[in-house]
Amino acid sequence: MKKELIITVIIVITIFVTSFFTQNYTKQSISEMNNNLENLKSSVINESKDSGELSDEIDEIYNKWEDKYKFLTCYLEHSELEKVNTELKLIKGFIEVEEEKQSVSEIENCLYLLKHLKDKQMLNLKNIF
Numbered sequence: 001m002k003k004e005l006i007i008t009v010i011i012v013i014t015i016f017v018t019s020f021f022t023q024n025y026t027k028q029s030i031s032e033m034n035n036n037l038e039n040l041k042s043s044v045i046n047e048s049k050d051s052g053e054l055s056d057e058i059d060e061i062y063n064k065w066e067d068k069y070k071f072l073t074c075y076l077e078h079s080e081l082e083k084v085n086t087e088l089k090l091i092k093g094f095i096e097v098e099e100e101k102q103s104v105s106e107i108e109n110c111l112y113l114l115k116h117l118k119d120k121q122m123l124n125l126k127n128i129f
Helices: 002-046 051-072 078-096 100-121
Strands: none
Touching: 002 051, 002 078, 002 100, 051 078, 078 100
16 A cells, blocks of 8 residues: 555656646747747837848747757647747748738737647646646
């Protein structure tokens, strides 16, 4: 009886610790992506950068996303992550063809998807039931 209790406690602690670290990583990753996308959006709206600089900036954002994507796929739904990936590629495409103004709506969609992903990952009653 004592052995089973110890094993159960260890499993429960492991689950909570893992959940804590994955939630923190998700929050940090999404926050960083949000900041990068907000900066890109303000650059597009203010026309403070030319299309080459914007293209370099979205390439950098996309490369950062790919690095985070590799770890996030271990514990998040792939379909949700693929939606964000698709939006980033759309943004990149609009900037490459110099349709920066259309990229603003895609940036907003991407920001919404990231917010949804963060909310979905949080441990709360709404997500449990």
